[in-house]
Amino acid sequence: MAALISGDRLRFVLSRLRERLWLKPFVVCLLSIACVFAAKIADSNALLIQVLPSITAKSLDTLLSIMASSMLVIATFSVTSMVSAYSSAANTATPRSFTLIIADDASQNALSTFVGAFIFSIVALTAVKNGYFERAGLLLLFCLTAVVFSIVIITFVRWVDSIARLGRMGSTINKVEAATAKALKRRRDAPTLQGGRMQSPARGQPVFAVNTGYVQHIDMAMLQKWAEEAQVGVVVAALPGTLVGPGRPVAYVSSSPDHPDDMDFTCVIDAFHLGVDRLFDDDPRFGLVVLSEIAGRALSPAVNDPGTAIAIVGAFLRLFTQWSEPVTKGSQQSPKYERIEVPEISIQDMFDDAFTAIARDGAGVVEVSVRLQKALHSLATIDDLEMRNAAGYHAQLALKRARLALNVEEDIAVVQAAAQFSQDIVSSKNYSPLNYKQ
CATH class of the missing domain: 1.20.930 (Transcription Elongation Factor S-II; Chain A)
Structure with missing residues (x-):
């Protein structure tokens, strides 16, 4: 179990999720829907209903309608600009920088904000038209709408400045350099991936990968757990970035003579995460x-x-x-x-x-x-x-x-x-x- 939830493996999985363009917009959409229905909580407080000023459903209806129509246009525009920037980066720099460009926080945050505001306005508008909120709920929803408007305006202004640089040569070089510096620092701090230093040429029984691809990550915790249970030693033969295939072992397993020859190396193979591309x-x-x-x-x-x-x-x-x-x-x-x-x-x-x-x-x-x-x-x-x-x-x-x-x-x-x-x-x-x- 420790190998499955190791910090290094978790970091690798989260980095892959961060490269997915849909993740942040999906999370923000869920939060937007939750915020709309959270406004209903105010209606359960009788004291708030008596004290708070009233907001007409018609005024809130108009405000939400404006937001719904404008946010869809802005979200479409943002996607078009981002795709253009991705194409520019691939054509002017190198296609291998695409994963860094698509993981740009400013662009993902902007797209998430615009899509989230659109979902918020649609859900809130539907709830208001069907009389879902009372006096306190309408006021709280109005305040939430004002907050969403402020976030959208601030995000749009910051995003315009960011999108002007996204995909440009200088910005791409900076992103690649930053990613390389981070990887170099991690390897400098742990030159042997927190394992022991290889003292001699690889020895033992070779273990071959089932598939062909680049080694993207090595789950050292899984390897250590399996080696302790099997009472063997493991020598890593393929560092991250190595292309493995038929005839190219990923590791060597050294054991004592009393160990069986038909050992199960499935855990060793699974510890080497392979993919079609190299990762930073x-x-x-x-x-x-x-x-x-x-x-x-x-x-x-x-x-x-x-x-x-x-x-x-x-x-x-x-x-x-x-x-x-x-x-x-x-x-x-x-x-x-x-x-x-x-x-x-x-x-x-x-x-x-x-x-x-x-x-x-x-x-x-x-x-x-x-x-x-x-x-x-x-x-x-x-x-x-x-x-x-x-x-x-x-x-x-x-x-x-x-x-x-x-x-x-x-x-x-x-x-x-x-x-x-x-x-x-x-x-x-x-x-x-x-x-x-x-």
């Missing part, structure tokens, strides 16, 4: 890939927007700097799944995801090449040997591409000067590409 939550590398895709599209001949690629390089610098920050005692998560071994994410893989496409597509643009070298130089100064080696390797690789793509000697000289630091790294005794984690 538990997969920091996916955010790096999406940012790299945005930069690659910006550097294509059809778009020719080096400024966006430079902005992405700055985002990578911020993200990797955050990754290298020491973990504070308050945020560090101590291992609590001692029967599970998990490999750590590789700096080499993250640098490959981030900088390969920019170095390749921006090799012929001198300003992008120089900014890339400067960013790698900054990362190389961080007190982290693995990151220093990765920065030196990618700086040398980007320099080779720039030499082949640039035609002007002065441009090549500028890039070479910016990449001079990498030569010192490559020539040092601590440098070797073979030192990278696989």
Whole structure:
């Protein structure tokens, strides 16, 4: 039972629900209906009926009619604007950013408010026309209607400012960077997903997934509970973001010789949640890939927007700097799944995801090449040997591409000067590409 209600699993489920566009409007509609019938409570108090001023049903009828007719138009307009923004984000940035755009709180709150106000007005109007409320109920319903009107006006003004930015390149980059930073921080605080550090190459009996897809989430609590009951050890072989299929094990189970060979691995397979798409939550590398895709599209001949690629390089610098920050005692998560071994994410893989496409597509643009070298130089100064080696390797690789793509000697000289630091790294005794984690 503990595995089914673990905090990590609950976070994953709530994140998926947050991406559903219908959830908030549905909840607000229920609250709107509840508010209408809650006004009937005032009619049961005889003292309130005598003290409170009277509101005619006709005036309330007119007010609710205006709200009902206008809210449906505004809700339709909001949906049209949101769909346009989603299409713009997919076309100008990358389709992989769609889940972040659709989960935008401002747009969901606006749509929920408009639809909720429409349902509120329709239900209240029907109740008023059928004489459901008495004197106190009508007054309370009038007050609720005024409150709803105020909320709608404030939401509409704020939403207009938000929808002007939704789907734009800068807004999309910020959303992807924020999601990636959140995933990186979570993985930095728990590099082995609160399991034990993998001490040796994967060993034991391989466990294969039934379906093909990307690992979106690993339920560590479920794995730990099963391993304790079976008295075995589990080695995770597929981190979130890994594409698994036939011949690609998700885990290895190590057991003593007296364990049966036909163990039931259903719980192990179920602990790995697979899907057709990668997700940002538990997969920091996916955010790096999406940012790299945005930069690659910006550097294509059809778009020719080096400024966006430079902005992405700055985002990578911020993200990797955050990754290298020491973990504070308050945020560090101590291992609590001692029967599970998990490999750590590789700096080499993250640098490959981030900088390969920019170095390749921006090799012929001198300003992008120089900014890339400067960013790698900054990362190389961080007190982290693995990151220093990765920065030196990618700086040398980007320099080779720039030499082949640039035609002007002065441009090549500028890039070479910016990449001079990498030569010192490559020539040092601590440098070797073979030192990278696989």
